[in-house]
Amino acid sequence: MRKEKRSSKVKDALGSLTQDLIDAGLGSPFTEKELNYYGINIPEIKNISxxxxxxxxxxxxxxxxxxxxxxxxxxxxxxxxxxxxxxxxxxxxxxxxxxxxxxxxxxxxxxxxxxxxxx
Missing domain, CATH: 1.10.260.40 (lambda repressor-like DNA-binding domains)
Structure with a gap:
């Protein structure tokens, strides 16, 4: 397997694991920049009517x-x-x-x- 595919799979796996940790309420030690790298975005809360x-x-x-x-x-x-x-x-x-x-x-x-x- 090529190195690029491996690193892409590792990145996807880490992103998925991190999202699962956040969804479970366990948080994440990553910075916002790192979360963005793994495809995890913190959504902005729009104005509430x-x-x-x-x-x-x-x-x-x-x-x-x-x-x-x-x-x-x-x-x-x-x-x-x-x-x-x-x-x-x-x-x-x-x-x-x-x-x-x-x-x-x-x-x-x-x-x-x-x-x-x-x-």
Whole structure:
């Protein structure tokens, strides 16, 4: 087998293995440049529509004020995102994407020991 074919197969195998590790939540020690070399791209999260933000919040079953507290932003920010006058950015878009996939991922942030029992 020619050296080029061998190195191409090794590159493909390493890329596949690395993608599997990332998909399994184990991460990767590679830099972005190395990931690109192996054909693994980190997709950019596009702007999330106001309607989608509201759906994400409602799916997680939080009011605007509780949702804001959990995301560590102001209630005004949540209102503006849902009205379309401002857009979330950076890490907040990633967090909203996670919440869309796993609506209760932030439930651990609510201190249940301080809740009153209303039943």
């Amino acid at each position: 106001p309607k989608k933000i509201k759906v994400i919040r409602e799916k997680a079953q939080f009011s605007q004020s509780v949702f804001a507290r959990l995301l560590n932003v102001s209630t005004a920010s949540i209102k503006q995102w849902e009205q379309g006058t401002r857009n979330p950015n950076g890490a907040t878009k990633v967090l909203l994407d996670l919440l869309d996939r796993y609506p209760h991922i932030l439930d651990y942030r609510i201190n249940k020991s301080k809740r009153k029992n209303y039943i």
